[in-house]
Amino acid sequence: MTNTTRALLGATALSVVAMAASAQDTTLTIATVNNGDMIRMQGLTENFTSENPGIAIEWVTLEENVLRQRVTQDIATNGGQFDVMTIGTYEVPIWAAQDWLLPLDNMPAEWDQADFLPAIASGLTADDKLFAAPFYGESSMVMYRKDLMEAAGMEMPDEPTWDEIKAAAEAMTDEENEVYGICLRGKAGWGENMAFLTAMSNSYGARWFDEEWNAQFDSDAWKNTLTDYLELMNTYGPPGASSNGFNENLALFQQGKCGMWIDATVAASFVTNPDDSNVADQVGFALAPDNGLGKRGNWLWAWTLGIPAGTDAPEEAKKFVAWATSKGYTELVASEEGWANVPPGTRTSLYENQEYLDAAPFAEMTLASINAADPKNPTVDPVPYTGVQFVAIPEFQGIATAVGQQFAAALAGQISAEEALANAQNLTQREIDRAGYGE
Structure with missing residues (x-):
């Protein structure tokens, strides 16, 4: 080490x-x-x-x-x-x-x-x-174990869908040997779990606000995002995931405990460094997943x-x-x-x-991911804000931290996905109204 x-x-x-x-x-x-x-x-x-x-x-x-x-x-x-x-x-x-x-x-x-x-x-x-x-x-991308994919008889596409990610996570999960199919950010924070979930939601057709600054957590797109995230994490993720951010997942992947990790492209050099990573010679890379709607789940x-x-x-x-x-x-x-x-x-x-x-075998994919992100048009439907995994307004930091706490609580099993989304909708709308947006 x-x-x-x-x-x-x-x-x-x-x-x-x-x-x-x-x-x-x-x-x-x-x-x-x-x-x-x-x-x-x-x-x-x-x-x-x-x-x-x-x-x-x-x-x-x-x-x-x-x-x-x-x-x-x-x-x-x-x-x-x-x-x-x-x-x-x-x-x-x-x-x-x-x-x-x-x-x-x-x-x-x-x-x-x-x-x-x-x-x-x-x-x-x-x-x-x-x-x-x-x-x-950085942007974000899929880092995965090539040896585990090969053992499962599967091949990771360069441009995977979320359905393909789910299938790979299922195939690579080996709880007996403490290998989890997927590791994702669960720690509450506007730059931790909400960075990942906001980018993921873009690929599901979700958005933080419509063009009149109405919060959108009561939409089907956000329900599908959070439901699929919780299913991935609860079924194929590591225990205690609601405490895991970038550094915790990095350590898990380096130790060989993650089949896949979708996170910052900057992590690529750490997971392929043989001085730090037990699986350095088995790491492959793919673009962040999509759902066929024209947006990938990658950030900038x-x-x-x-x-x-x-x-x-x-x-x-x-x-x-x-x-x-x-x-x-x-x-x-x-x-x-x-x-x-x-x-x-x-x-x-x-x-x-x-x-x-x-x-750096990850160099070209890193550059492609960075160039593909579009802060001015981050979502499928139009929005009044810029930013891919954040909303570029001063109030976002406080609002998204509170929303992240709700989603981390859902991941920890303390509240349901429906409760987390309802709470997110109410607190977001309250704060955005208080700040005077949409008037």
């Missing part, structure tokens, strides 16, 4: 690591999520501090839901705790509109902003200015580095952001960990690099 995996499995809610501070240094406090690529970045930070001897780094590493709460509270109150924040595609345009983020102007020429993938950069741009730098970009996301307007070290913060999201950083990771493990999904040049394409 590598240090990266130990950090992922053993990360506490909060860990703070200071990097070589001295009295005369400028110390940058950086809030980040406890995902593998960010853990790796921390291990390489000495390369930055050695090149910038007047800057020290203090890391605040948090579980995803906690990170979202902490950075949102800090930036909304101008708390000034952080100089650099790891934030996502959802937050950047909303916070930029509030003047909470500094634009990334006057960056070094070699940083090459034009090289960022248009699908990723467009979600981080407001008024023609980039307000956060993508550290890695980037974890980015943004600089809050309240920092007292903006130039030093820009230096760090430029370093961590540069082509040079990509080459540093490649030299230390191999090309397959570099942060994916941000730069056009990476997908033109034959060394990367040869080392």
